[in-house]
Amino acid sequence: MDSSVATIKHVIAEASADLRELSLSIHSNPELSLQEHHAHRLLTTYLESRNYTIDRSPAGLATAFTATYVSPAGPDGLHIGFCSEYDALPELGHACGHNLIAISGVASFIALTAVIDELRVPGTVKLFGTPAEESEGGKILMHRAKVFEGMDALLMLHPGGGFEMGGYSGAWHSLAVQSLEVEYFGKSSHSALAPWMGVNAGSAAIIAMNAIGVMREQMHPTWRVHAIIENGGKANNVVPDYAKVSCGFRAFTGAELDTLRGMMLRIFEAGALATGCTHKVTIEHEYLDNVDNDVLGAYYEELMQEKYGVPPFRVDAGGSTDFGNLSHDFISLHGIFPLVGVKAPPHSAPFAEATKTESAHECALFAAETNARTALRCFVDPEFWAAAQKSFKERKMPGPPLV
């Protein structure tokens, strides 16, 4: 075995017990977006104990951090970073496995820095602690504040189900997503004594929901629209004067998302027009589609295939991530790794259970090793790095065109 690979494996194996402790502690203390103080404290304390330079609130975000390593040969080679996530979901806890993403980022980071130390290759390696992936989009806030400025490549990992559910991928094209809220304002009245004097905001919400249903005929197969009526009225004998719809919609590219947004805004207006309500749309976070660098992705898949012996999975649509916004500005890889044997998708209760098992831990650490090796190849193989740069400059959007 190549001595660099041996170093990567050794460093991760040696840290495994500590990383497992961090992962389980994050798992048993699930924290929502921008409230990840426990995870933030754990991770920064651990990284500081390993003598990295820590910034505890980049972009003014109390639960973000950066850890920086500069090569003894100088900082001026490649600048490569990994991202960790650690936010949880309401009710479900760590059903997206961000406890594993947290430690996989740390593992890749400490392993790569150990090899750079040995090889004396100039350059800088960073770990970005990125809060609020499930909502708000911490990476977007950090990107706007220029926290990623100067980076040449960014890598991260995300767990998925076992091979029955997909497996691994270094070419995951996530969907661009827009979240918004729509409020309808009507007029209350007694539902039996004088219903004709009311303006029913709940009905406006229902018309919008039905319009979404019929408009699916005109939607591209890769689009997703998911809406709920958060508030449709409080008592059946009162005409509701207020209703609220929360909606997320997704498309294959940012341009397609613009088209879909236009459709959705007309739909929500239709609810108001039909009922005589007024309405207010509050636009929330927007994540762009994720486009993995195909050179980095192919190497990641090659290493994963060596271990698992089955080919990578390909899907024409999937979830979304705030890493997508970074993928348009940096050479990047959002590797998906399998939790072997797990037959449930992320965002489900069984997946939350699965992300704390010893087996999931081993899968996360193997993926971290793979990502460290992918990043290392950028440092030591100029042809590989040149190909990654070329691919980034020339890349075409994969997936079906919008017709």
Ligand SMILES: [Zn+2]
């Ligand atoms: Zn998630």
Ligand SMILES: [Zn+2]
């Ligand atoms: Zn996730």
